[in-house]
Amino acid sequence: MSTIAEKILAKASVEKREVVKPGEYLNCNIDLAMGHIALAKVAANFMGIKKKYRKVWDNEKVVGILDHFSPAPSERWALAHQMIRKFAREQNFKYFYDIKEGICHQVLPEKGHVAPGMLIVGTDSHTTTYGAFNAASCGIGYTDMTIVFIKGTLWFRVPESQLFEINGKLDKRVMSKDIILYIAGKYGTDIGTYKSMEFVGDAMDNLSIASRMTISNMSLELGAKFGFTPPDEKIIKWLKPRTDRPLELVKPDEDAKYSETFQIEVDNLEPQVACPHSVENVKPVSEVKNVKIDQAFLGSCTNGRIEDLEIAAEILKGKRIHEDVRLIVIPASQEIWLEAAERGISKILIEAGGIIGNPNCGPCFGAHMGMLAGGENCISSSNRNFKGRMGSEKAGIYLASPATVAASALTGVITDPRDI
Amino acid sequence: MVKKEWNPVLKGTVWKFGENVDTDVITPGKYLDNLGECKKHVLETLDPEFPANVKVGDIIIADKNFGCGSSRETAPEILQDMGVAAVIAPSFGRIFYRNSFSIGFPLLEADNIAEFFNKGDIAEVNIETAVVKNLTTNKTIQCKEIPKILMDILKSGGQLELLKKELKARSKAEKQNK
Numbered sequence: 001m002s003t004i005a006e007k008i009l010a011k012a013s014v015e016k017r018e019v020v021k022p023g024e025y026l027n028c029n030i031d032l033a034m035g036h037i038a039l040a041k042v043a044a045n046f047m048g049i050k051k052k053y054r055k056v057w058d059n060e061k062v063v064g065i066l067d068h069f070s071p072a073p074s075e076r077w078a079l080a081h082q083m084i085r086k087f088a089r090e091q092n093f094k095y096f097y098d099i100k101e102g103i104c105h106q107v108l109p110e111k112g113h114v115a116p117g118m119l120i121v122g123t124d125s126h127t128t129t130y131g132a133f134n135a136a137s138c139g140i141g142y143t144d145m146t147i148v149f150i151k152g153t154l155w156f157r158v159p160e161s162q163l164f165e166i167n168g169k170l171d172k173r174v175m176s177k178d179i180i181l182y183i184a185g186k187y188g189t190d191i192g193t194y195k196s197m198e199f200v201g202d203a204m205d206n207l208s209i210a211s212r213m214t215i216s217n218m219s220l221e222l223g224a225k226f227g228f229t230p231p232d233e234k235i236i237k238w239l240k241p242r243t244d245r246p247l248e249l250v251k252p253d254e255d256a257k258y259s260e261t262f263q264i265e266v267d268n269l270e271p272q273v274a275c276p277h278s279v280e281n282v283k284p285v286s287e288v289k290n291v292k293i294d295q296a297f298l299g300s301c302t303n304g305r306i307e308d309l310e311i312a313a314e315i316l317k318g319k320r321i322h323e324d325v326r327l328i329v330i331p332a333s334q335e336i337w338l339e340a341a342e343r344g345i346s347k348i349l350i351e352a353g354g355i356i357g358n359p360n361c362g363p364c365f366g367a368h369m370g371m372l373a374g375g376e377n378c379i380s381s382s383n384r385n386f387k388g389r390m391g392s393e394k395a396g397i398y399l400a401s402p403a404t405v406a407a408s409a410l411t412g413v414i415t416d417p418r419d420i
Numbered sequence: 421m422v423k424k425e426w427n428p429v430l431k432g433t434v435w436k437f438g439e440n441v442d443t444d445v446i447t448p449g450k451y452l453d454n455l456g457e458c459k460k461h462v463l464e465t466l467d468p469e470f471p472a473n474v475k476v477g478d479i480i481i482a483d484k485n486f487g488c489g490s491s492r493e494t495a496p497e498i499l500q501d502m503g504v505a506a507v508i509a510p511s512f513g514r515i516f517y518r519n520s521f522s523i524g525f526p527l528l529e530a531d532n533i534a535e536f537f538n539k540g541d542i543a544e545v546n547i548e549t550a551v552v553k554n555l556t557t558n559k560t561i562q563c564k565e566i567p568k569i570l571m572d573i574l575k576s577g578g579q580l581e582l583l584k585k586e587l588k589a590r591s592k593a594e595k596q597n598k
Contacts, residue, residue, distance in 0.1 A: 025569050041493070045580060053587050076453040125491040125515055141493035141519035143579050150583060155569055189440060190485040194514050223488065225514055278440060365490070366449030384489060386444040393465045 003161035003256045004228050005196035008136040012119040014153055022160040022259070031118040032061055033148045036104055037068040038123035040080040041142035042149060043087035049150065056091045057152035063095045063104075063113055064088045070099035070360040073368040091149075102333030102359030105129040105217065105301040110335050112243030116235060117250045121148060126301050126383065131216035131227040132209060133235050134249055136196075138225050159196040159225045160259035161252075166201040168267035173311065173417040176211035177303055177381070177401035179203070180218040181272035183264065185282025193223030195259065198252065203266045204230050209238045210305040217302045218383055221279045271416055273379075274399035277387040285404060285416045293398070295378040296321075296409035297390075299330030299357075300364045303381035303402050306336050306345075312406035313345045315420050316352035322412030327354035328370045330362045354409070366390050372397075379408045426575050428548040430505040430526075431555075432477035436539040437466055441482055442489035443516060447498050455498065462498055476503030479543045483534045484509060487516025496520040506545055508533050508552060508563065521570045524578035528552065530563040547574065 002010070002019060010020045012028040020026060035042055046054050056062050064084065072078035081099070088096040101107045105126055108114050116134035120127065123145050130137035140154070148154050166179060183191075197219045204212070212229035219227025231249040239247055270284040298304070298312055309331060321327050329349050331337040337359055340346045346356055363370035364382040366389050372378055374394030385397035400408070403417035410420060445465050451458035463470040480486075480499070486509040487495055496519050499507070507520070508528045520527050526547050533552070537543065541556035548571070550563040566574070576582040 025567060038491070038493070048580065049584065050587055050591065052591075074453060080453075123491055125489065127491075139491040139515050141491055141515060141522055143493060143522035144518060147579050147583055150587075157567075189488060190511060193485060193511050194517075223485065223514065280440075366444075371450070384442075384444070386442045386489060387465050388448050388450070389444050391450065 001253050001255050001257065003196060003252045003258065004134070004198060004231065004250050005136055005159055005161055005226050007250050008117055008119055009156055009158055011117065020158045022158050024158045026156050026158060027153050028119055028156050029153055030061065030121055030148050032063065032113055032120045033145065034063045034065065034104055034108060034120065034122035034127065035145055036065050036123055037080060038142040038145065039064055039084045039087060042146050043083055045142065045146040053150060056149045059092045060094045061152070062093055062149065063108060064093050065097040065101065065104045065107060066099045067103045068361045069367045099360065100334060102331070102336070103301045103304065103361055106305065106332035106336065109133060110242060110333055112245065115239060115243055115245035115247055116231065117248060121145070121154065125220050126217050128220045128224060128227045129213050129217040129301060131219065132212040132229045133239065134228065134231040136226045139220065157194070159194055161196045161198060161256070162192060163258040163261045164197060164199045164264060165261065166199060166203040166264045166266060168203050168265045170203065170266055170269065171418065173403040174269055174271055175401040175403055176207050176214045178269055178272045179266055180215050181274050181282050181399065182269060184222060184274065184280050185272065187262070189221055189278065189280040190223050192219060195224055196226040196228070197222065197224045198228045200230055205232065208307060209234055210307045213305070214302055221383055271401060271404045273404065273414060274385055276385055276396040276398070279384060279399065285414065288398070288414050289416065291398065291414045292377060293325060293379045293408055293412065293414060294376040295326045295328065295370060295372065296405050297328050297363060297370060297378055297380040297382060298402055298405050299328070299332065299362055300382035301332060302383040304330055304332030304336065306339050308381060308402035309336070309340050309345050309349065311403045313348040315403060315406040315417060316410060317348050319352055319410060321353040321409040325409050325412050326370070327352070327409040328357065328363065329354050330357045330369070331359050333359050363390050379405050379414060381405045428546055430477065430479065430545045430547065432479040432505050432543060434537050434539060434541045434543050435467065435470060435474065435478055435480050436537060437463070437480060437482040437486070439483040440485045440488055441466065443487055443492050443495040443513065444489055446487070446495040447492060452492070452494065455494065458494070459498060459502060462502065474502050474504065477505050478503060479505055479545060480507040481533055481537045481543065482507065482509040484511045486512050488513035491515045493519045493523070496525045497523055500525045506547070508545070510534070521573050522579045524574055524581070526566070526574055528563040528566070530561055533561060533563070536561055
């Protein structure tokens, strides 16, 4: 009678509860705690704690990573990175990934830190991404993380669970990003607030792990606490060569209770675009065709994976992007960057006129490597188009799939990738 | 952070905002390296008067999903630091919600709260009973009560203060056992 969220939270509860119900408050043991740039503030908080207790509860359950502002674009951020490196050394982190590795949500699964059934917290909102690996994972702030680092536990409210049944066959060059943007447009960005979302159905079963990560990642943009995609053998196959952790899937009971159920057909789904300045301001690509763009960004924890670069290369092979467009490509991790280089994907993107940056979060949240001036438009494979997020509040950010980003870079206007 | 004695009754002038106020318009990413500068731009894209005119004790009333977006704790932190006493909305971004209570910054939820207030009205808020009064229009709204676990955090002045208290007690117990 339990959902995935209820099962994982019950198992993680300090009281070792058998069954938990939505609305209950629990204290839970944390299996993994990931900290990024916010570790600078956790380190500062540590200084206010009595010296004998100033120690992470378990140095093997903590991961530190430098993916925001990497490499440091200013002296202030260099100082923050320096503080974090010092903190990781002092606290004897077993796992610390410096600027060379890439974005946390790609690097953690690749390095074997994530497995089904785990309860994971991270100082990044898109920590929901690990729902694609059947882990209950969510973002928290640096004060919460300070508590986790000292005690290894944190309070949770057991969320209501929602079921999204997604069926049908996606058209060529229509991607999982289009599904999640469609849901945002249809139901609004607060549809999943405080809730655990479970995405099921044959359309979900057919998606790759990378495509599912996009859905779990963006479930946060719908307000979700957790965002689970199907718990199936694809997860085991993906993780097995990468981790020694036990790989036991947590599946919902057949009579699990859901607060709401939604049915979505994707047979005739058009590519979708979230227009400025909200993730729920979504239109089918046919309604925004011909909006002029100045920049195209292909990257981020949402869509910077090898299949995303691959589809862009397929669209851009042997062609040149529009002369007025800057195409910025940032692979999500060093592993992806290497594979793209080895398989000739990078060569195609560079020859088409793109530039490729080192794996990091880049301009997605307005750090560096492609900020926007007033009056400019950017089509982006990232996750948020809030006013001013990538620079000027007078710039427009259009969120779309990697295929739509590549097609638009080619023509200089927002373009349906199926028309190329 | 201004530390004050616990007082469940707040009274202040209302600032009014719409739906889906995100963490990026509260603390824009481009100012995150300088929170002093950031204060000059808090919520300015939604209400240009806010950064210069907000004063200690003011109360924000907004529509649904306030604080959606990033996990950046700077968002509730900067509002608290600028003197905002509380935010009331139908719902909040869940990380903003956690982060606010974590630093001892109270939030209340009521579905139709936005209908009852205009910018500049005077609000009286009882955090403990979750009763909100509009003293300008003389209307009373019952919000959802704050769960006990969060009320304990608020009364302690935030999670860090609560943790320090716990560690102090642990230290004392350890000494006694020796």
